[in-house]
Amino acid sequence: MTTETVKKQRWKLNLRDRFQDLPKPARIAAMVVFVVLLYLLPTKAFYENLGFPIPIGSGYLPFYTTGSDMAGVLFQCGYYILLALGLNVVLGYAGLLDLGFFGFFAVGAYTVALLTSPESKLITEYNWLESPWPWLVTVPIAIALAMLSGVLLGWPTLRLRGDYLAIVTLGFAEIIRIVAKNQDWILNGDRGIPSVGHPPGTWPDGEAIFDLEFTPYYWLVLTVIIAVIFLIRNLANSRVGRAWVAIREDEDAAELMGVPTFKFKLWAFAIGAAIGGLSGSLWAGQANFVNSNTFSLENSILVLAAVLLGGAGSIGGAILGGFIVIYLPEWLRSVGDVFGWPTQVEIAGIHIDVSPTSLRFVIFGALLIVVMIYRPQGLWPNRRRAAELKDRQKEVAPVE
C-alpha cells in the first residue's frame, strides 16, 4: 500500500470512526442536537438569530400557489426521503430493481383521497361510505393496501431475472396509470379527487394545525422519517437483514443454506410498498387534490435516482439522495433568480424551458449515468455494497 492509499484510508476512517469512538452518551447527545436542528430548519427566526444576512432559501423559493417558502420544499424533501427509504429496502437491501415504485405512493394517496374526500365517489355515487373518514384513520388502511399491492405485484414477478423484473414492474406501473386515467368509475381520471382530508389537531387558539402552512406537515413527516429509520434498522440488524444481504451477494448459495429467498424477497417488496404508501398518505394529507398525474413514470425514476445517487443499501444514502433530488433543483432555481438566469431561452425561434426545476429530469437522468460509471456505490454508500462493487471491478475486465 502506498502512502497515498494509507493517507486516504486514514482520512475516511476519521469521520465515521471518530464518531463511533465517542462514548455512547456523547453520541446520543450529538444525535439529539442534530435532530433538534432539523426541526428548527424551516423557522425564519432560527436564521435571523444566527445572523445570516440572506436566509438560505426563505423567500427565494416561491413554489406552491399558497406562496409557501422553504418549509414547502422541506416537506417535499421529506416525503421523497420516505420514498427513497422504501425503495432502499427493495433495491438497496434485497437488490430488486423495481421501476414502478411510485405506484405504491399513488395507492396510498388514492386510498386516503377516496376515504376522506366528501366528493369521493364512494360517498356520492356508490354509498359505500356515509361521510368522509378522518385522515388519521385512513393512513393504516392506505399502508395496508399499498402492502397488498406490493405482494400482488411481487408474487408473479419476483421469480423473474433482474432485467425482466425491471421491465415488468415498469410496465405494471404504467398500465395502472393508464387504467386509472381512463376508468371513471372510482378514480376519476384526470379530473381527480378534490378536498382531501388533513391530519387532525388544533392549536390552543382553536386554529387547525394542519392547514395552509407547510411547517407542521414538515414536522409530521420528519417525525415519521425518524420512526421509519428506527424500524428499518431493526430489520437490517436482524435475521431478515442478514437474509437480504445473503440473497444480494449470492442468491443460489443463500437458498442452499436454507434461506427462504422468495419469502424474504416478497417481504422486501411489501415493506417497501408500505413505506411508499405511507409517504403517499402523508402527501395526500397536505395536497388537497389527487389525480392520475400522480402516477407518472418520471417520479419513479426520480426516486430511483435518489436512492442510487445517495447510495443504495444505506439509510444515510437514501436520505441524502432524497434530499438532493428535491432540494438541489429548487435551490438552483432560486440562485438563478438572484443572478438572473432566464426561465426560457429562444434559439432559432424555438422556446426552450431552461429553468432548473424543469430540467430536473434531464439533470438527474444524466447524473444517473455518470454516477453508475464513476461511483456506482453512490455518494454515501453502505460499506458492504461499495466493497461488493469494488470486488467486481477488480475481476478481470472482459477482453474488447
Added chain:
Amino acid sequence: MNFDDLIQGFPDLTTTGLAQGSIYALVALGYTLVYGVLRLINFAHSEVFMFGTFAALWTWGLMGYDSNSTRPDLGTALLLILVSLVVASLFSGGVAMVVEAVAYRPLRKRNAPPLVFLISAIGASFVLAELMGAFTERRQQGIPGLLPGEPLFSAGGWTVYPLQLMTFVVALAVMFGLDWFVSKTRFGRGIRAVAQDADTAALMGVNKGRVIALVFLLGGLLAGVAAVFYSMKQGNTRFNVGFLIGLKAFSAAVLGGIGNLRGALLGGLLLGLVESYGAALFGSNWTNVIAFVVLLVLLMFRPTGLLGESLGRARA
C-alpha cells in the same frame, strides 16, 4: 366481448394489425439484437425511435411540408418518404451509437454488474426523452399527410390503404436485408460470434467493440425506418411516444424469443394482430394493456418465447 365487430372487420383488422405489427417488429429487432449480443435491455432504444420520428418531421419541414400543407402528388410523396427514410434511419442510428459510447461502453470497461447497466440505460432513456421534451415544450407535433388518403382497393368490406401496404412491404424488405446481412456477411458472422461467446470471438480476432457499435447502429437504422412509418400513420409525435412503443416492441421481442431475429419479426406481427383483434373484442381502451399482459404471461410461463433460440445460433 364484441365478436361481431371482430368477425365483420376481420380482413381490415388483419391488415391494420400487420401494418402496426411491422412497426413493432422493426423496433423489436433493435432490442433483440442488443440483447443477443450484450444480454442487456436497451431502455434507450425507445428514445432512439422517438428521435427518428422527429428527424422525419424536421426533414419534411425543411422540404416544405408540415401538418398544414396539402398532400403532394404521388411522385413527390415517394421522394419525401425516401429522403426521410434515409435521414431518420441515419439519425436514429447515430443516436444509438452515441448512447452506446456514452452510457454502456464505460461500464463494460469497468466490468459493471447487470443492474448497473440497466440503471444507466434508464438514465439514458430519460435524458433523451426529457431533452426532446425541453426542446419541444412537451407539445405534440403534427405530421404532414403524404401518401394519398384514399384506399388502394376496397373489395367486399376489405379496405387496404397505401400506407399499410407500404409499411408492410418496406418492413419485410428491410428485415430480409438484415437477415441476409447477419447470415451471409463477414460482419454478420462477427455479430453471431460475439453473441455466442464474446471472449472466444475476441481471441479469434473479432473486434468486440466494433461489433457492438455495429449492432447498435443496425438497431437504430431499423428504428428510424419504423419511426417514419409510425409518424405517417399516427399523424403526430411527441417527446414521450417512445415509452409505449418501446414497451410493446420489447414484448414482441420476448414473444418471438429474445435474441432471435426471426422471432422479433414473428413476435411483432403477432402482437400487432393480437392488439388489432383485441381492440375489436374488448374496445380500444384496452389495447395497451394487452401487450403488457402478453409480456407478463410470457415471462412467467415461457420466457424463451415462441422460437426460443438466440442470436448466436441463427441459422443461415
Added chain:
Amino acid sequence: MSERKALLEVDNVTLRFGGVVALNQVDFTLYEGEILGLIGPNGAGKTTCFNAMTGVYLPTEGQIRFKGEQVSGKKRNKITKMGMARTFQNIRLFPEMTALENVLVGADAHNTTSVPTALLRLPKHWREERQSKARALELLDFVGITGRSDDLARNLSYGDQRRLEIARALATNPALLCLDEPAAGFNPAEKVALLELIKKIRDSGVTVLLIEHDMRLVMGVTDRIVVLEFGRKIAEGTPEEVRDNPKVVAAYLGVPDAA
C-alpha cells in the same frame, strides 16, 4: 451386520441436458453414520450428482430420496431444512459478510423470526439471535477458526475459507453433509487436518458424503466409495475393493494400447 438405516437413496437417476447425458442410471445408497466417497475422473458427473441431490437440478429420470422422502423437485431451501447441507467446489461464501455472519446465515435455517418479530424486537428475535450466535461461535471453534469471527470472509486465508464453508453448512444442523472437493488446493499438512475434521464431524453424528480427487485422503477417511465415469457408476465398495478394481484403474490411468 447390524441393520443400517438408509439415509440417502439415489435411485436410478438419469440427468440429461439437451444432448448431454450427465448422469446415466446412477444408483447408490448412503447409510447413516458412514463416510461415503464419490470419486471419478474430471467430468464424471460428481458435482452434477450433488446438484441433483440438493435440488439444483431436476433428474430427467429416477428419484432421489432422503430419509425416505422424495427430494427431487423440492425447493432447495426445503431440502436444506430436511437435513442435507453442502459445500461448493469453488468456494461460495458471502464475501462481504464476516465469518460469523456467514455461519449465522446457516444457523438461521431453522429460525422462525420473520419481519414482524424483527420489526418489533419481540423476545423470539433476541432469543434466536443469542442462540444462533452461540452456536455459530461454537462451530467456528469446531472447525478451527476461532478468533477470525469478525474478519470478512474474502479476507480469510484459503484454508480458513474452506473451513468456514464447512462451519456454515454445519450450522444448518444437517443429518448429511456433502463436501465437494474440500481439500482442493491444500498442502499435505492441511489435508491431514481436514481428514481429522471430517472424522470429528462423523463422530458428532453427521453422515458425510465426500467428493474428492486426492486418493490418499479418500482411502484414509471413507468407509465406502462409489466411482463414477462419464455419468455412470462403474464401481462401489470398500476402499480396498475399489482400489484394486481394474475398471477404476482404467478410468483414471487409461487402458494401455495393445502392444
